[in-house]
Structures are given as C-alpha cells and as structure tokens.
Amino acid sequence: MKQRLILTATLAALAALAGCASADSTAAPTGPASFTPAPQNDAATVTVWTDSTRLASVQAYQKSHPDKKLNIVTYDGSADGSTYLQTKVQLFDRTGSGWPDVVFASPTDVTWASAPTGPNAQAFAAPLNQGLVPQPTLDNFAKGSLSPCEFNGQVYCLRNDIAQVVAWYNAKLFKDFGYAVPKTWQEYQALGAKVAKEHPGYLLGAVGDTNSHESYFWSSQCPAFSLTGPTTLRTDLQDPNCTRMATLLDSMIANGSVSKEAFFGQNFAQARGSKVLMAIGPSWHGQYLFNAAFKTPAGQIGAATPLAWDGDPTVATGNVGGAVWMVSSHSANLKTSTDLVSWLTTSDENQAGAPTYPAYAPAAKAWLANPKNSQYFASDVSPAFQAAASAVWPGWSNTRFSDATAWSSVVLPAVTAGKTLTATLPAWQTAIENEAKAAGYTIAAR
Amino acid sequence: MTRSLRGGQAGYFFVAGYVVLLVAFGIVPTAYAFYLAFTNDRGQFTGLNQFVKVIGDYRFAPAFAHVAVYLVLWLVLLLILTVGIAVVLRGRMRPGLSATLRFLYYVPGALAGVASVLVWLFMLDPSVSPASGLLRALGFDTFSQVIAPENLPLVFVLIAFWTGAGGWIVVMYGALNNIPDEILEAARIDGAGPWKSALFVQIPMISRWIAYMAILAFAGGTQLFVEPQMLQTASLGRLDPAWSPNQLAYVLAFRYGDFNGAAAVSLILLVLGLLCAGLLVRRSGLFKVDA
Structure with a gap:
C-alpha cells in the first residue's frame, strides 16, 4: 500500500516535471529597446x-x-x-x-x-x-x-x-639616478633589472590594484575580453600578446622592481610612495596617485607616451575607468x-x-x-595625454560583467601567494569564461 | 475552569506580537521564496528546473565547500570551547572572578555584525594591527597575505567565535546552574573527580542546551553573509563575490536579476537547516517535556 503510494507520487512528480517551463531568465531583446517616457514635468526635482x-x-x-x-x-x-x-x-x-x-x-x-x-x-x-x-x-x-x-x-x-594609460615617471629621481625614461617595454624591463641592482626598493610599477590588468594587459593588446559579436566573447590568454606581458611582469616581480601590492592599498603610500620611480597607469594617476595619495611635491612628476614593443609597429595603450x-x-x-x-x-x-x-x-x-592641470607636473603632459587618448586599443570590449572580478579574486590572491602570472593565466582564463557564460555570452573558439 | 481559560487568553496575547512579526518577516517571505523557486521570471511553473540550474552553476559547489569547511571548524570549536569554559567557570573558580570573566566574554557580542568585522579588518592587517608582531611572526607581512583563500574559513571562524561565543558561554553557565548541587555532591561521594563529573554528569544533563546551540550555530553558519561580503568590499574584491551560498543567492538576484534562482539557493539552505535541526531535536529529545 505504502509502496504503491510512493510510486504514484513519483509518477505524478515526473509528469509535472515533463510539462515544466525552462528555468532560464528571459533573454534581453536585441532589437532597439522601446522607450516610453514618463509624464513630463519641467519643474520636477x-x-x-x-x-x-x-x-x-x-x-x-x-x-x-x-x-x-x-x-x-x-x-x-x-x-x-x-x-x-x-x-x-x-x-x-x-x-x-x-x-x-x-x-x-x-x-x-x-x-x-x-x-x-x-x-x-x-x-x-x-x-x-x-x-x-x-x-x-x-x-x-x-x-x-x-x-x-x-x-x-x-x-x-x-x-x-x-582614462588613457600613459607612462608616469618621477623626473627628479630619474635625473638623480642618471636614468633615461624608457620608450619600449623591453627598455622598461631592462631598467627594472638595473634598478633592482643599483637602487633596490625603488619601484617601476605595481600589479596589485583592481585595475592593474587594464594598465598592463590592455596596453599589450591581450585578447582577454574581446566581443566578436553582441553575445559572443573570445578570450585567449595564451595569445603571444598576453604571454609577453605576463613574462615581462614575472621577471620584474621576481627582481622586486614591480610590486605585488596595490598602489591604492592601505599603507602603500606611507611605506613606499616616495620610492615610486615609474607607474604605468591612467591619466588620473597624476593628480590622484602622485599628488593626492603619495603627496609627491609639485614639479617632479612627468608623463611619457605609452610604451611600445620592439618589433610591433602598433602603439596601443589601455584605459582604466x-x-x-x-x-x-x-x-x-x-x-x-x-x-x-x-x-x-x-x-x-x-x-x-x-x-x-x-x-x-x-x-x-x-x-x-588650464594652468591648474599643468602646474603640478615637471613638464607639459599634453603630448603624452593626446597621443595616448587616440591610441587606446579597441580590442578590449565593454562586457556585461566587470573585467576586475576575476583579476582581483583569482589572479591577485595567486600572485600574493607567490605564483607567477604566467602560471596563473589558465586559471584567469577559466574564471573569465565562467563569468561570461553566467552573464549569457557564448565563448568563441580561441 | 474560568481561571485556566483566562490564563490561556493572556498567553495568546503575549505571543501575538511575535506571531505577527514571524508571519510578516518569516513565513510570508518563505512562502514567496517557494513560489519563486518553482517558477521562472514569466511566472510559469518550472518544477525542479531552478534547482537543477543553480546546482549546475559553476559557483554552487565551491560556495558550499567553503561553508562546509567553515562549519566544521566553527561547530567543533564552539561546542568544545563554550562548554569547556562554562564548566571551568562554574566549578573551578571564585564566584567574583567567574562573573567578571563571563562579562568580558560577553562584551564583543554586544557589537553588531558589521562593526565586529571592521574590528577584525584592523586586527588582521599587519600594518595597523595591535597584534602585528604576532601576525608577522606567523609569516604575514601584508593584509592580502592574511586573507589568502585558504585562510578565509579560519578568519571567519575567528570573527564568529569572538562575537558569538560569549553569549553561549553565559547560556551554558546558566544551564549548569540548573543542576542541583545534591547531584554533584552525590557524584563526588561516589568518587567522581572534576573530569568525571563534567563528562558523565554535567554535560549529559545540559545536552539539550548544547543541541539547541548546535542548531542555531549551524543555521547561522550556513547563512554566512555579512563577514565575507564586508571583507570582499574592504579588500577591493580579493574575495570571490559568491564565496558563501548566501552570497551566491545575492549575486544571482542582484547582479543577474535571477530572483528565481536566488530563491532556489535559499530553499536549499532552508532544507539543510531543517534537516540538521530535525536530526538534533530527535537525538537530544529537545522538545520532550519533563514530567
């Protein structure tokens, strides 16, 4: 009797399941969205x-x-x-x-x-x-x-x-140390090795911020977030444009010329702000990072045009915000x-x-x-800003999910724990693909 | 007859306030979650499809695994330490000192959840912590090293224990007070030392209170939300935004607009909590009325 009851209940449940609707959320319409304005009142708050x-x-x-x-x-x-x-x-x-x-x-x-x-x-x-x-x-x-x-x-x-990415540098420190501001990523890396030996503790950059990947990997034209259609995302972190940046940063993190910490992290400004020789970062780093956070005195900071790659004719840069x-x-x-x-x-x-x-x-x-925007700097930043503004690489798409989540919650903890960026690329790739699928994208072949 | 009736009515009056709030903020939302979990955003019946969908989500298994590790650590620590401390406070200490310690243990519990997380954000940051020497000795030089993914369950246990255990120590102490002195005396005469009286007399006699604590601690633990959410914000995103199942439900609802999937996750948590409670209630005879 009891068994028959269970059987009947199971069958009923199965029958109910068979007629069930899909659990997927309604897909957003792709045509032009209809826009019905609310009743208008020009005096409304x-x-x-x-x-x-x-x-x-x-x-x-x-x-x-x-x-x-x-x-x-x-x-x-x-x-x-x-x-x-x-x-x-x-x-x-x-x-x-x-x-x-x-x-x-x-x-x-x-x-x-x-x-x-x-x-x-x-x-x-x-x-x-x-x-x-x-x-x-x-x-x-x-x-x-x-x-x-x-x-x-x-x-x-x-x-x-x-927020075009430029190469920020401390002109006073460069003069004191007798260095030339690098023009290519290879020169940047070579300078890192030199700084590590001659002035250990001084920094050419940091990768620990929520947006460091936009400064570095976007500038390197790495196809991490590349929309090939309205709902198709291609992400290939084994592309040479990604691995070249990962390798470069790994060597500089290893010799200490690039910090694993965040420029905007607690206590960074106080502990190491005065030792930042260079920063690859957006146009707002000048006022926000050097002036407001690091309190670097006026007349020391300059901006150089985005770094190029030897043998790569395209000059491209990233964008942070x-x-x-x-x-x-x-x-x-x-x-x-x-x-x-x-x-x-x-x-x-x-x-x-x-x-x-x-x-x-x-x-x-x-x-x-406006003199207010230039008097803080050691030299005129307009050439670098204008060159970078028109060089932002268009291959890094604006996706329905933030590009910062996977970088901050997967890559940065791994780097903090001592793994190299190169070794973390596969995990980063998986995290991006998972997020993309959850946000309704299909993943294109690499 | 009249008297007992009047007493019954007064009883209804006293529980009415609670019942109204329970219906408004407990039962109605739960019923709404049931409705959402078995339908889609067009209001169509979906059977178990929402559950199948969220269980297949790539964040589901890690979130439950995180909380499982946390729960094991938290429950073991809570049960052993609160009961142990209560026994020591009850039997092996001068009354004045015992009262002072009970008060001290209880103080952190007076802080709201968010405030206690803020306290620990400072405690765990080697650059500002009063215990920075200890953190550095353990090999932690930066805050980001402290909140490495493998340390997180322990960090949350620390916060939970610091805020929650004091209250339970007081409750356990009260439960121990209920044991008549004659029983302990009889045990002593029969040759039981402090260890034996605790293990074979005191703890079995407060087992219902322990079960009650385990039920609430389990339910609270599976619903972990404020701590990881705050730490996620404070560390500028160094934590998975869906670290715990409750956070997964939050992300589903508010980032993807999938309120139905979020309801399915919450129902799974509800069922887990009920199963655990049912098991403990049966095993401990929690609801058995003494004759």
Whole structure:
C-alpha cells in the first residue's frame, strides 16, 4: 500500500516535471529597446547619484542654475567593480518606482542599463540620441570614447572622462639616478633589472590594484575580453600578446622592481610612495596617485607616451575607468536631466577644471590649457595625454560583467601567494569564461 | 475552569506580537521564496528546473565547500570551547572572578555584525594591527597575505567565535546552574573527580542546551553573509563575490536579476537547516517535556 503510494507520487512528480517551463531568465531583446517616457514635468526635482569626486561639479551646476531643483545623493560611483547601482535598479524595476534621474556610473553599467532587467521592465538608461542630445554634440566626443555607450545604434550615456594609460615617471629621481625614461617595454624591463641592482626598493610599477590588468594587459593588446559579436566573447590568454606581458611582469616581480601590492592599498603610500620611480597607469594617476595619495611635491612628476614593443609597429595603450553619466528612462524631467549631463560632460565651465581628462574633445583642449592641470607636473603632459587618448586599443570590449572580478579574486590572491602570472593565466582564463557564460555570452573558439 | 481559560487568553496575547512579526518577516517571505523557486521570471511553473540550474552553476559547489569547511571548524570549536569554559567557570573558580570573566566574554557580542568585522579588518592587517608582531611572526607581512583563500574559513571562524561565543558561554553557565548541587555532591561521594563529573554528569544533563546551540550555530553558519561580503568590499574584491551560498543567492538576484534562482539557493539552505535541526531535536529529545 505504502509502496504503491510512493510510486504514484513519483509518477505524478515526473509528469509535472515533463510539462515544466525552462528555468532560464528571459533573454534581453536585441532589437532597439522601446522607450516610453514618463509624464513630463519641467519643474520636477531631479535626483542625481554621483560619486564623491564629482559632487563638487553637480553642486556647481546647482549654483549656476538656481531655478532647477536637484536632490543630490553621493554613492560609490560604481568604482572597483561595485554593483550597488545595478542592485538598486533591479529592486526599483521590481517595485516600479524609486529610480534616480541622473547617475554617474562605470562603462560596465551601461551594458545592463541599456537592456531591460526583466520581462516587465524598461531599460534603465534613456537613449540620449533620441531627441535629447543633439547629434553635433555627440560627434564632438573624442574618437571611440562613446563606444561604451553605444548599443544597437543608440547612445545610452555621455562619457565623462577618458582614462588613457600613459607612462608616469618621477623626473627628479630619474635625473638623480642618471636614468633615461624608457620608450619600449623591453627598455622598461631592462631598467627594472638595473634598478633592482643599483637602487633596490625603488619601484617601476605595481600589479596589485583592481585595475592593474587594464594598465598592463590592455596596453599589450591581450585578447582577454574581446566581443566578436553582441553575445559572443573570445578570450585567449595564451595569445603571444598576453604571454609577453605576463613574462615581462614575472621577471620584474621576481627582481622586486614591480610590486605585488596595490598602489591604492592601505599603507602603500606611507611605506613606499616616495620610492615610486615609474607607474604605468591612467591619466588620473597624476593628480590622484602622485599628488593626492603619495603627496609627491609639485614639479617632479612627468608623463611619457605609452610604451611600445620592439618589433610591433602598433602603439596601443589601455584605459582604466573613464566614467559615464546616464539619464534614467523613467525620469519625469528629462529636460533638466539631459541639460545637467550635457553641462557636466561638455561645458568648459565644468570640464576645464575637472579632476579627470574630459572625453569631450573641445573641453579636453580647455582642460589642457588650464594652468591648474599643468602646474603640478615637471613638464607639459599634453603630448603624452593626446597621443595616448587616440591610441587606446579597441580590442578590449565593454562586457556585461566587470573585467576586475576575476583579476582581483583569482589572479591577485595567486600572485600574493607567490605564483607567477604566467602560471596563473589558465586559471584567469577559466574564471573569465565562467563569468561570461553566467552573464549569457557564448565563448568563441580561441 | 474560568481561571485556566483566562490564563490561556493572556498567553495568546503575549505571543501575538511575535506571531505577527514571524508571519510578516518569516513565513510570508518563505512562502514567496517557494513560489519563486518553482517558477521562472514569466511566472510559469518550472518544477525542479531552478534547482537543477543553480546546482549546475559553476559557483554552487565551491560556495558550499567553503561553508562546509567553515562549519566544521566553527561547530567543533564552539561546542568544545563554550562548554569547556562554562564548566571551568562554574566549578573551578571564585564566584567574583567567574562573573567578571563571563562579562568580558560577553562584551564583543554586544557589537553588531558589521562593526565586529571592521574590528577584525584592523586586527588582521599587519600594518595597523595591535597584534602585528604576532601576525608577522606567523609569516604575514601584508593584509592580502592574511586573507589568502585558504585562510578565509579560519578568519571567519575567528570573527564568529569572538562575537558569538560569549553569549553561549553565559547560556551554558546558566544551564549548569540548573543542576542541583545534591547531584554533584552525590557524584563526588561516589568518587567522581572534576573530569568525571563534567563528562558523565554535567554535560549529559545540559545536552539539550548544547543541541539547541548546535542548531542555531549551524543555521547561522550556513547563512554566512555579512563577514565575507564586508571583507570582499574592504579588500577591493580579493574575495570571490559568491564565496558563501548566501552570497551566491545575492549575486544571482542582484547582479543577474535571477530572483528565481536566488530563491532556489535559499530553499536549499532552508532544507539543510531543517534537516540538521530535525536530526538534533530527535537525538537530544529537545522538545520532550519533563514530567
């Protein structure tokens, strides 16, 4: 009797299973997203989420536009792979209210914000080219700088700044030691061996930051995050462009001229900040790393053009961050919201004094002409900045998952434990592929 | 008759507040999780497919393995040390000293979870820790070396023990107080030393309290979330964002928008907790009412 009951129950369960729907989430539509604006009210309060660095800019807008009502909120700005904004928007999409009107975010955020998060949601980011921002304005952004904003022919954000990687150096130390600033990666490596012998303890770089791979592997044109189609990712860390950088860094980590620690790690500035001879890093390293964190006195730091590879004619460089502003498609005041993001990204009034290098080309000229942005440095940084801005390698794609997660949680702990980068490449590859598959990408053959 | 009825009504009144909160924040969310775990985001019935999907996820097995290691360390340490300390405090110490120590053990438990993680972020960073000499002697020169993946279960056990054990020591001490002195005296007359009385008299007599502690510690341990999540943020991403099963559920819900998959992970945790509780309740006779 009991056995028959169990049998019946099992059969019933199997029958129920056979008619079950798939557990996969609804795939994001690939066509142009429909965009139905909320009822508009030009006097409505605009809620702005900004990071603390750009808070002053938003406050300046409020000051020069006293008639606009703003509600300014600071948050982590999606830095270092934070998913705070995405988490909140997922919840707002479920409750149907609460979205901020304007957000400062990372390029990674645009990948999910440009598509609906669920079957009943509308994509969070408003397509700005749909009558909100005039085309000539969009055309004035630096070449390629809006590509993280573009999906299905629409523009979902305005780029605030570009973070092209250059070769930073301490001109005073180079002079004291009698060294020449390297022009190629081979010279960089040779200098590392020399420094290790003649001035041990001095550093030519560090790999422990959440974004060090963008400074090094992106500059080396390593196909780690290469989208070959909208949903197809190719990642091949055994490509010679990846292994050459891994080998180079391994030798420099081994002789101590490149640190395994993070420039922005706790206590690094205090302990070793004054011993940084060189740093391969983004344009914002000048003010943020050397001036603010290391407190290197003015007149010592210079920027050189990105390093080249002997025998490789293409000069390419990486990009570390370079944030964007998005307008919510749910905003009840698209007019003020759009005006705000346009002012923030394109006006000389804001951008000439901005903390980072503007993506809007006319504003970048004003930025370079601003003595405040040049007087800290030992020499004019414009040639290096401009050369690097147009040399950012386009083969490192903006994916739906942060490129920092696998680097920070898989590669860096292994390097800390004493493994070489070369030996860690397979584990990094697996981690990227796993993340990509979970985010809905198919993996292309290497 | 009237009196007992009135007493019954007062009882309902006293538990009503708890029941309302339990329904609102315990039962309704659990029912909603059941609904989500057996459907997809279009509301269609999916049978066990959500469970099949999350169990096949590449992060599922590592997350449960991490927590299993953590749980074994944590439960063994908690059971042996809290009971052991309580026995010593109860029997082998002057009352004043014993009270002071109980208070000291309890103090860290007064800190909220997040605050205690912050304390340990400093304690475990050799560059700022008051115990940096000890950390360096153990071969740790940087914070990133301390939080190497293989050390993480131990780090979380340290935090959990520091915040949680004090409260349990007080509870165990109270349980030991319930044992009548005559019984211990009888044991002593029969020739039992302190070891034998503890092993054969005191501990068996508080076994229900121990089972109760094990159930709560197991459930709390499988739900580990705040500690790894905080450490993940504070170390700028040096931890797997889905280190524990609860974090996996969080990542599924809020990074991938997969609330159904997240609900399936939470139900698996619920079932594990219930199984463990059921086993311990049966074995220890926790719910048996004394005649």
